[in-house]
Structure formats: C-alpha cells, structure tokens
Amino acid sequence: MTQTPELLCEVRGHVGFITLNRPKALNALSLGMVRGLLAQLLAWRDDADVLAVAVRGSHKEGVFGHFCAGGDIRFLHQAVQDGNPQVEDFFTEEYTLNHLIFTYPKPYIAFMDGVVMGGGMGISQGASLRIVTEKSKLAMPEALIGLFPDVGGGYFLSRCPGHVGEWLGLAGESLAASEAIAFGLADAYLPAAEQAALWDALGTQGFADGAAAQAFVQSRTQPQGPQAVRDTAAIDRVFALPTVQAIIDTLEAEAASASDSAEWAQQTAAALRKRSPLLLHVVLEQIRRARGMSMAEDLRMERDLVRNCFFQRLGQSETVEGIRALAIDKDQSPRWNPPRIEDVAEADWQAFFTSPWPAHSHPLAALKD
Template identity: 40%
Template sequence: MCGLMSRFYSFKRTNTILQHLRLSSHMDAAEVLLERKGCAGVITLNRPKVLNALSFDMIRRIYLQLKKWEQDPETLLIIIKGAGEKAFCAGGDIKALLEALKTDQNAVRDFFREEYILNNAIDSCRKPYVALIHGITMGGGVGVSVYGQFRVATEKSVLAMPETAIGLVPDVGGGYFLPRLQGKLGYFLGLTGFRLKGRDVYTAGIATHFVDSEKLVMLEEDLLALKSPSKENIADVLESYHTKSRIDQDKSYILEHMDKINRCFSADTVEQIIEYLQQDGSPFALEQLKVINKMSPTSLKITLRQLMEGSSKTLQEVLLMEYRLVQACLVNHDFPEGIRALLVDKDRSPKWKPADLKEVTDEDLNYYFTFPGSNDLKF
C-alpha cells in the first residue's frame, strides 16, 4: 500500500511539474503577440510588469515574423506597440543578461547579435512600419522603433539612451542615429542619457508624429481599417491626428537649450565637454555636469568616439562596430558593476574602474575599438 501511495504522489508531483512547464511555455509565448488584423501585422510587446523589456525569445520571434510579413503580399502594414500604459519598451532585459553573463557568455553575445540583426531588418523592411512609442522607450526599445518609417510619440512618451550609466554604450545603432539628429543633440543624449519627454521626442526628430495618448486607440483602429494601405495614406492618417493634437503644442524644453547643447557638446574630448559645461555655468549646464560625473568614465570616452566615427558610417557598419564594442564591455569591469549598482543592490553608487577620465588612455580606447569579437555580426 505504501509503495502504491508513493507512486501516486510521485505521479502527482511529476504532473504538477509538467503543468508548470506548460504554463511557463505559455507565458513565454505570450511575451510578444504577433497578430494579423486586416491588412496589418501587429506586434505587441507583452511584458508590462517589466516595462516590456526585450528577451532573446521576443527578439527572435519578432524577426522571424517580420520576415514572413515582408514576403506576404496580403500584409501591407506593420504596427508595433507595447502592452499597458507605462512603457513601449524599456530596453533589453538587462537583469537576465547579467545572470547569463555569469554562466554563458555565448548566450549574451547571441542576444546582442540577434537584436542588431532585427534592428537592421526593421531599417530595410519593405513594408510601412509604424511604431507607437507611447510611454517609456529606452535602449533596445529605441532600436525596435527608430528605424521604422513612422514613429508616433504621445505626451506620455519618455525616450532615452541611458547606457553610459551602466558601463555600456548607446548601442542598437546609437552611433548611427544619434549623430544625425540636429546639431549636437545626439551627442548630448548619448553621453548624458537625458530623457526626452512628450512632444520633445517629436521636436528632437526621433518621432515623425505626435498624437494625444487618449486618441492612440482610435488611431490604430483607423490604420487597421485601411483597405489597401500605402505609405502615402498611412502618412495621411497619422498627419490628420498629428495636426489636431494641441497638448504642449508650444512647449519644448530641448529647443530652449539647443544653443548650450551645440556649444558644450561640440568638443572632440569628454574633458573638453566638461570644461565647456563648467564655463557655461547655467543651471542647465551644471545639471548635465553633475550627471556626466556619475557615468562610467570608460563608457563616456567610448561613446564620444563611437558617435564621431558613426556619423560617417552606414547603419550596418555601425552595428558591427557596436557588436564588437559591447562584447569588449561585457568582459570588463564597468558593465556588471553598473548593473549591480542600478538594478541588483540598487545603491546607485557604482565603483568604476578606472574612476577618473584621465585614467582612460587612448590605448584603453583602442582596445575596445579593435576588439576582435566572437562569431562576428553578419546580415
């Protein structure tokens, strides 16, 4: 009898584990929703509890579906959005990457490689691609939106490339799109991780349209209702909502400070940028100075060179450069330390090595820019 009961409980335990695995598999499958609605393919980043952060599985599934829709003559439009009200996508799942880094560096390299291949696929996509960048949009979230033909911001959009705060660089093609923004705005955003908010995401040239958040559902419905959407009539629908938007119409924080940004961030070295900010002495300049002084000195110097070199490269050349830069960052001190300070212990007091800009030499920088990489990026 005891043996029978033991087998029964063993079976029950096994069945419970299997049910849990099936549930986990279902939950994983639901991390991103890929749906056909009318003539459109709709991508919904579906991890609202973690601000729709990108996992490796999400990146792989979006890429494969994007390629299918691109070849499908009945899919004429692609829309990407985030679930929930807080975020479009706060970036890659950095915490998961840090855990993987301890046991399997190949898996981490695969994540970045697949992510950059997806970024390039969005840029070269032959179907109109509409990104609804409502809410927090950072890092990898910028990468799955900024290369689409249409990017729609709302008054609740918050966009940033904050990688220098975690010992990394503004990747996903940051070296391509940031230096191509007006004046020195991209250099400012890449070095400080400054958060563009609301209409400034449009004013900066990152969003192509601005729509009131309460109209976003109606906008999507109107796009889905198009019988045979072309680039032109998609643009017409977006423009009709854009021109009716009145929220913060005459408000732009960024434009107020463009003279200071252009003047202070025009230098060829981070040390000179700091000197210009000190000389300026305005509350805005002193605030940026305080921010920069908290960033990884190594990341700051890599980022400035990355943006300068990227300004004359193609997107694919930049992504290849960044793939190698990121791999070098992964095996050095500052990236895991930045994650520890920001996301694990949350003490916000990273101990950078080197801790001073003067200690980051040209030889150190050359190490990052000549890093051979592993399983190099191919498109």
C-alpha cells in the same frame, strides 16, 4: 502568427499588429521577444497580404502605456556571470532585428508611448512613422550602466541636429514629444487618449497599398508636440568640444560662473560624473565615427563594442558593474575603473574599437544597406 505571453501578433485587414506584452518589466526585450519579432517581421515582409506593420507596448492595466524600456539587463548580467553563450546571441540577434526594421520594405509604424529607451529606441528609430504622445519619454542612458547607446544609437544619435547626439549619448537626457520630433527622433504627435481608436481603425480600413495605410495614420497625427523645445546653442557649443575632458572642464567652469547657462552646466556635469568615465570616452568616439557610417557599418562597430564591454575586461567589466549597481544590488554606487574622467588613458578606450573578429567572420557580416 507569433503568439507568446511576451509577444502578441495578429493580422487585421491588411496590417500586421505587434503588441509587446511584458508590462511588469516595462516591455524590456527578452531574447525570446527579439527572436519572435525577427521571425514575425520576416514572415510579414514576404506576405503580400500584409501591407504595413504597427507596433505598440502594453500596460499592466491594458494596452498602450510604456513602449519599451530597453533590453533585459538582468538577464544579461546573469548570463555573463553564468558563462551563458546566449548573451552573445542576444546582441547579434537584436542588432539583426534593428537592421531589419531600418531597412524594412513596408511601412513600419511605431506607437512610442511612455518610456522608450535603449532597446525600445532600437525597435522604433527605424520605423517609417514614429508617433509620440504627451507621455513619451525617449532616452539613451546606457553610459549610466557602463554601456554605450547601442541598437544603432551611434547611427541615429549622430544624425540629430548639431551636437545634440553627443549630449544625448553622454548625458542620457530624456526627451518629451516636442523635442523628440525637433531633434529627429520622432515624426508626429498623437494624444495618448487617441491611440487606441486609431490602432483599431487601422485594422478596419481598405488600403490600396502600404503607403496608404501609413498616410491614414499620419493624417490623424500632428506635426508638433505640446511642449516647448529648448535652445540648443549651449549644447552645440559644449558638446562640439574634442574630448570628454574638455567637455567636463567647460561644464564645470560654467557651473561655477554667473552665466545664463550655469544651472544647465551644473546639472549636465553632475550627470556626466555619475556615468562610467571609461564609457563616456567610448560613447563620444562611437557617435563621431558613426556620422560617416551606414547603419550596417554602425551596427558592426557596436557589436564589436558590446563584446568588448562584457568580455574584453572580464573581471572588471564596466557594464557588469553598472548593471549590478543599478538593477541588481541597487546601491547606486558603481565602482568604476578608472573612477574619474581625468584618469582614463587614451589606449583604454581605443581598445574597445578593435574588433574581436576578422571582417569575413563578423557576426553581422551579412548585413547590407
């Protein structure tokens, strides 16, 4: 068993149970956690006695609570500052883990309680059963730190209905249970208070196979959450526009009008104006390219992007600056370069899509769907 302070794994009955155990950091993924998850899932994949896997986050006052708030951005910021090559290892191994989960041959059941953002989405979106609660809060807010929705975000956001994926990637909006299910980012609803009993029961049943284990869990969930689901007509209309400039221009024009969508447009435009102008362009292109990609192809593209985010513009990295402003100095005043959406040249964002590696030497060349 993988048993570290940050990752608790055990087999009960015929199910492998994983608890992310870094509650003070909202279970943000460290490199050690990524490596432990990857090793454990590979071992259980080849273990005939393990029929299914279940994963949850821990809370500082006990189990369940926040699933996972993302990757350890403080570590990444310091690693770049120190020239630590583990920043490269982190993304290569994390994306390998994401791919393994998306292609896992056994049921993988994610209890997505509380905050599920960034890296937390990466270890849950590939699950065969994604369970949310009334406390769930799903988001891909990476553009706020000068990054893009990675960990397969291009793949799963691009498969949301209409142009919801562009909206989520650009504006970083959080979703509650009902909308997560409606937009294809979760499968079932379970009241938070019922999670512990179901988790415990899963390890006491006799199952003929993994499908029976998943069916047991699903039979105790509900197909919809308790909250209302918004009308996405305005989202689809605005986020179908061809460029970031067209999107922000339309939002700001509507915000100044007396239309029914004025308040939404104002709030959305304000959210976009807080994000890295350069990375907004990257995100829009990423999601639209990913619509025609497999998961492996998307992760290879994202590995190119993340290398370019941290290192291509070394000395003026949007990502390093965004992490500094949000999580290190916490001044909430990133110095974006360029500072405005209107100032981004097409060549600047297109450069992010040039791979630093020849195809045969790509760090994720071995991934296959």
